[in-house]
Amino acid sequence: MHDLQLAAGGRLRHLITLAGMPRATIERLLERAEAMRRDSQGGARPLDLLDGRTLINLFFEPSTRTRTSFDLAAQRLGALVINFDIERSSTVxxxxxxxxxxTLEAMHCDAFVVRHKESGTPETIARNLRSNAAVLNAGDGNHAHPTQGLLDALTLRRRVEDFSKLSIVICGDIRHSRVARSDVDVLRTLGVRDLRLCAPPELLPQSDAAEFAQCSFVHTLDQAIVDCDAAIMLRLQKERMEAAAIPSEADYFARYGLDAARLARAKPGCVVMHPGPINRNVEIADEVADGAQSLILEQVSNGVFARMAVLAELLERR
Structure with a gap:
């Protein structure tokens, strides 16, 4: 994958996964995201770095946050955005x-943002291009969601100086979660040593899964959240699991839902994150999702700047 994603000199060529990506590349993208925030005055001032470029959103799965933020990121950089209508295309x-x-390459498009239910689809596209277009993975199966990993790292980076001192719990449907995999990739690369995975046994990955080799597996949230600096909650991905994989939503919330009492077991000021969409009072209580320690809406905002940074890295003319 390294040869596919990085061009000569270490410049990003495609963004398929954060697994194995050099720390210097990740830190450069995060620094550039902050520069995008500053230069665009928080999104109020358009930039023209990608004037004349064309980006196509190819979403084969539903999306609110990711698709909209890619759209806004590209437009704020001056690119033309085409939201490809799958249901009205020749794919049907x-x-x-x-x-x-x-076919789209023949129309001289510069980038494809791809979300697909099948793991590996963005990589397949990138390896079979006939042009110099870039491919950005907006989530493929349970494999990866690299821009979510970057925006989560950006959200934490704005509050901490040393990732190596953080204790972080990721709780929820980890087995089916591409977000969990990308978060683990980026947090490990940035130096997090104490990374805890918490879920019912049916929703944890295999204990010998290479991508989670350096994480600790904890079966109760009451234990996993103790003395944590951040809690990343994940939704139950019912569309990717068998119906019998979990107990009822009420039982799940009683054992794994984050409420104020459980949050009090973490360090004071422990931040709460969630990639969305939220199943309220299933994985997270209203009082926590809307509370002072929640960074959920800040994550959404940071997603635009993180994706601006990636698009500029990939498409800016030099």
Whole structure:
């Protein structure tokens, strides 16, 4: 994957995964995201770094936050954005995905933002391009969601100086979560040593899963959250699991939901994060989701700047 994502000199060529990405590259993207925030005056001032570039959003799964923030990020950088309508395209007539990509390439598009239910689809597209277009993974199956990992790291980075001193718990449907995998990748690369995964046994990955090798597995949130600096809560991905994989929502919340009492077991000021969409009072209580320690809406805001940084890195003319 290293040869696919990085061009000569270490410049980003595609963004498929954060696994194995050099720390210097990640830190450069995070620094650039902060520069985008500053230069755009928090998003109020448009920039023209990508004037004349064309980006196509190819979303084969529903999305609110990711699709909208990619759209805003590209537009604020001056690019033309096409939101490809899958249901009204020739894919419903049987056209293959790669034939669709090659057709769009022939129209001189510069980047494809791809979300797909099948793991590996963005990589397949990137390896079969016939042009110099860039591919950005907006979430593929349970494999990766790299821009979510970057925006989560950006959100934490604005509050901490040393990632190595953090204790972080990720709680929820980890087995089916591409967000969990990208968060683990980026947090490990940035130096987090105490990274705890918490879920019912049915929703934890296999204990020998290489991508989680340096994480600790904890089966109760009451134990996992003790003395944590951050809690990243994940939704139950019912569309990716068998119906019998979890107890009722009420039982799940009683054991794994984050409420004020459980949050009090963490360090004072422990921040709460969630990639959305939230299932309120299933994985997180209203009082916590809307509370003073919640960074959930800040994550959404940071997503625009993180994606601006990635798009500029990939598409800015030099």
């Amino acid at each position: 007539k049987g056209e293959s995905l790669l034939d669709t990509i090659h």
